[in-house]
Amino acid sequence: MSKQKNSSQETSSNTLSLKAWIKSDVGRVRKNNEDNSLADTANNLFVVADGMGGHEHGDLASGTAVESVRNYLHNAMTGLKAFAIDPSEERSRWAEQVILGAVQAANADVYNQAVQKGVQENMGTTMSMMIVLSANRAIIGHVGDSRIYRVRNKEVAQLTEDQTLLMQQIKSGAVRPEDADKVPYGGTLLQAIGYRAEVNPDIFWIDIQPGDQFLLCSDGLSNYLIEDEIVTVFSKARGEQIVPRLIDCANARGGRDNITAVVVEVEDPNDNLGTTQLDLSSDILSQCPLFSGFEMAEIMRLLPLGQLRAFISDETLQMEGGDSQGLFMILAGRVGLYRRNTWLMTVGPGGHFGDFSLFDHRSVAETAVCEEEVRAILFPHDSIRNFTEESPELGIKLLYNLGEAHVRRLRNHEGRLVQVLGQS
Numbered sequence: 001m002s003k004q005k006n007s008s009q010e011t012s013s014n015t016l017s018l019k020a021w022i023k024s025d026v027g028r029v030r031k032n033n034e035d036n037s038l039a040d041t042a043n044n045l046f047v048v049a050d051g052m053g054g055h056e057h058g059d060l061a062s063g064t065a066v067e068s069v070r071n072y073l074h075n076a077m078t079g080l081k082a083f084a085i086d087p088s089e090e091r092s093r094w095a096e097q098v099i100l101g102a103v104q105a106a107n108a109d110v111y112n113q114a115v116q117k118g119v120q121e122n123m124g125t126t127m128s129m130m131i132v133l134s135a136n137r138a139i140i141g142h143v144g145d146s147r148i149y150r151v152r153n154k155e156v157a158q159l160t161e162d163q164t165l166l167m168q169q170i171k172s173g174a175v176r177p178e179d180a181d182k183v184p185y186g187g188t189l190l191q192a193i194g195y196r197a198e199v200n201p202d203i204f205w206i207d208i209q210p211g212d213q214f215l216l217c218s219d220g221l222s223n224y225l226i227e228d229e230i231v232t233v234f235s236k237a238r239g240e241q242i243v244p245r246l247i248d249c250a251n252a253r254g255g256r257d258n259i260t261a262v263v264v265e266v267e268d269p270n271d272n273l274g275t276t277q278l279d280l281s282s283d284i285l286s287q288c289p290l291f292s293g294f295e296m297a298e299i300m301r302l303l304p305l306g307q308l309r310a311f312i313s314d315e316t317l318q319m320e321g322g323d324s325q326g327l328f329m330i331l332a333g334r335v336g337l338y339r340r341n342t343w344l345m346t347v348g349p350g351g352h353f354g355d356f357s358l359f360d361h362r363s364v365a366e367t368a369v370c371e372e373e374v375r376a377i378l379f380p381h382d383s384i385r386n387f388t389e390e391s392p393e394l395g396i397k398l399l400y401n402l403g404e405a406h407v408r409r410l411r412n413h414e415g416r417l418v419q420v421l422g423q424s
Contacts, residue, residue, distance in 0.1 A: 016134070017266070023247060027250070027258050029256045030256075034058030035049065036125075037216070048260055050146050061124055061193065079094070080131065099141045104198075106194075107194055107199040126146040141201050143191050144193070145164050147219070148216050150212060151230065164186060166187065214263070217260060221246055233245050235315065236316060238325060289352070289401055290401055305379055311376070317335065326379050328368070329351075344366065
């Protein structure tokens with residue numbers, strides 16, 4: 001369970017590797033945080049709950065629901081994990097019943113507490129949960145209007161459906177989606193954990209693919225974002241940066257509610273550049289000034305430090321004044337570098353950029369935009385620094401190449417740099 005917390009976790013197996021980041025923020029208006037959340041990567045279980053009923057009751061409701069689900073599923077975890085070995089219809093139906101039981105147990109626990117406090121129908125929580133049961137399947141349990149999104153191949157899909165008056169009217173045809181803002185009290189919840197003695201959650205399966213990313217969030221985040229913006233943040237930020245950027249965006253737009261987000265990434269084994277998976281030809285590598293003077297065996301020691309990435313045309317890889325992801329080495333395509341909105345140069349196959357931040361820890365010096373589809377290797381700066389310390393002979397050779405390329409770039413574009421700097 002997490003509240004006002006920012007953390008990351010990772011788990012892996014022979015068939016599945018997950019990373020997760022979690023954070024909850026009180027927002028800019030409310031004094032207390034009624035959200036609670038869970039990122040249990042040991043069991044591949046992720047939950048977001050948004051409490052209602054005032055601080056005392058809302059916080060208690062969401063916290064109770066999360067803990068109840070965690071405890072219930074912990075007792076069934078052996079059977080759930082067996083799904084990866086035996087994904088039969090019978091076990092699938094059993095897993096659905098387990099998720100239903102977990103949601104109903106949470107509902108009973110919150111409802112009983114509300115009865116004891118004499119606040120029935122004034123204490124409850126939304127809850128959206130996902131548990132990944134195999135390398136290609138996960139199951140979702142959902143009550144209320146917290147949401148789960150999936151980002152795949154730069155496209156976002158909302159997996160859960162808001163259980164609200166507005167959504168009910170849209171489904172019935174009484175309201176057109178484009179008129180949603182005109183519906184009074186459209187956000188009224190039709191269901192919540194603990195409001196009634198019984199609850200009827202949405203329970204369904206989803207498919208999982210390597211490279212998938214998931215966002216579980218309270219409406220304090222989803223109310224401020226459109227789906228295209230989710231894709232943009234996921235595309236342009238590293239895993240540990242995604243949640244803080246999403247929360248910053250919600251706060252910048254008012255932050256009138258508590259904001260909670262859990263981001264889950266299914267790692268793509270094709271992103272690991274081990275020699276057994278390498279599909280880079282010696283011709284491409286020989287064009288890279290970064291590897292000048294390296295034997296192929298030495299290059300193969302460097303490549304696993306990087307991650308193979310693909311980008312679309314017009315995608316921004318780094319922004320002047322922002323945080324650096326690392327050093328990019330271009331394998332295919334072209335990237336334009338800009339400073340103060342003025343073009344400096346275009347980097348093509350074999351070239352690299354992002355080396356400034358390797359030596360200067362300040363913000364990025366240049367904006368980099370794809371002029372066409374680009375394929376590149378991204379070397380995080382920490383991995384390069386560690387490599388130079390652990391392999392000083394190769395490290396010196398690498399740093400020499402970086403320095404030589406940097407000087408050559410400055411000389412070739414001295415006139416343009418002077419023009420840009422002269423505008424300050």
